[in-house]
Amino acid sequence: MTSLAKKQETANKKKRLVQSIDDRLDTLAKAIDKVRASKIFTDYLNSQARFHKYSWNNSMLIAMQCPDATQVAGYQTWKKLNRQVRKGEHGIMIIAPCPFSKETDNKQGGTDTIEGIFFRAVHVFDIAQTDGPELPTVDLPTIEHCADDLLAQLVSVAHHRGIIVNFASLTGGVFGISKGGVVDVNNSHPTGQQAKTLAHELAHEALHKTNRGALTRSMAELEAESVAYVVCMHSGLDVEVRASHYIALWDGDSKALRASLDRISKTARGIIDDLDHKAIGKAVA
Numbered sequence: 382m383t384s385l386a387k388k389q390e391t392a393n394k395k396k397r398l399v400q401s402i403d404d405r406l407d408t409l410a411k412a413i414d415k416v417r418a419s420k421i422f423t424d425y426l427n428s429q430a431r432f433h434k435y436s437w438n439n440s441m442l443i444a445m446q447c448p449d450a451t452q453v454a455g456y457q458t459w460k461k462l463n464r465q466v467r468k469g470e471h472g473i474m475i476i477a478p479c480p481f482s483k484e485t486d487n488k489q490g491g492t493d494t495i496e497g498i499f500f501r502a503v504h505v506f507d508i509a510q511t512d513g514p515e516l517p518t519v520d521l522p523t524i525e526h527c528a529d530d531l532l533a534q535l536v537s538v539a540h541h542r543g544i545i546v547n548f549a550s551l552t553g554g555v556f557g558i559s560k561g562g563v564v565d566v567n568n569s570h571p572t573g574q575q576a577k578t579l580a581h582e583l584a585h586e587a588l589h590k591t592n593r594g595a596l597t598r599s600m601a602e603l604e605a606e607s608v609a610y611v612v613c614m615h616s617g618l619d620v621e622v623r624a625s626h627y628i629a630l631w632d633g634d635s636k637a638l639r640a641s642l643d644r645i646s647k648t649a650r651g652i653i654d655d656l657d658h659k660a661i662g663k664a665v666a
């Protein structure tokens with residue numbers, strides 16, 4: 382092949398890859414919106430909306446009194462969620478701010494309004510202290526396939542990029558952590574899931590370790606998971622169900638994905654290029 386023909390071939394290959402990444406991201410965007418429109422998902426969001434976001438102080442109070450608490454709400458909120466606090470359960474004490482205003486007569490014969498805030502102790506209960514039908518949940522399935530080769534290749538890509546990969550049994554439902562130059566992967570899952578996790582963390586390493594700017598956590602998760610989706614699907618590992626649910630649970634949608642298309646596409650292409658050339662070249666050498 383002449384060098385011109387070679388150049389042309391490389392350019393065509395790149396064009397095809399860019400197009401296939403665009404197509405995959407379009408499929409993912411549609412899958413995310415489908416999850417968001419499903420009844421299971423809207424039921425879940427409606428039930429989650431009833432849970433209050435507690436202040437740092439109150440979160441500490443809850444953790445001190447009930448370290449295993451997972452979902453905490455007041456007596457009436459549990460009732461609205463069709464769950465009943467069991468008789469004899471001791472509530473978890475938190476501090477609730479109570480704004481007040483009162484009117485007083487002033488010397489000019491008019492009234493002054495005094496506004497203030499006082500705090501009172503209220504009691505909340507963990508879900509384990511209640512009985513009733515299960516709360517709506519959205520299934521976030523773990524990838525059950527094996528993908529030993531892809532996992533090994535992604536480890537090579539990480540090494541090529543100067544990133545250390547630690548495999549460990551992580552607790553607390555953590556699948557992976559990106560620490561800047563070091564990535565932890567939970568190795569208690571099948572290798573397909575571990576490959577997806579590693580691709581996700583490699584995307585965080587590439588996109589979010591420096592100059593993250595005003596990017597929100599949900600946007601960072603959308604970007605990392607979309608990159609992982611493209612990389613895994615390109616390598617023949619189907620991760621669509623997990624990726625679309627994961628992004629929807631992080632409040633991502635097709636609009637947000639399209640707003641970040643360039644960053645996602647470039648990062649995915651970088652990892653795929655590394656998989657195609659450097660990593661495999663190294664493994665063979």
Ligand SMILES: [Zn+2]
Pocket residue numbers: 581585601602605
């Ligand atoms: Zn992440």
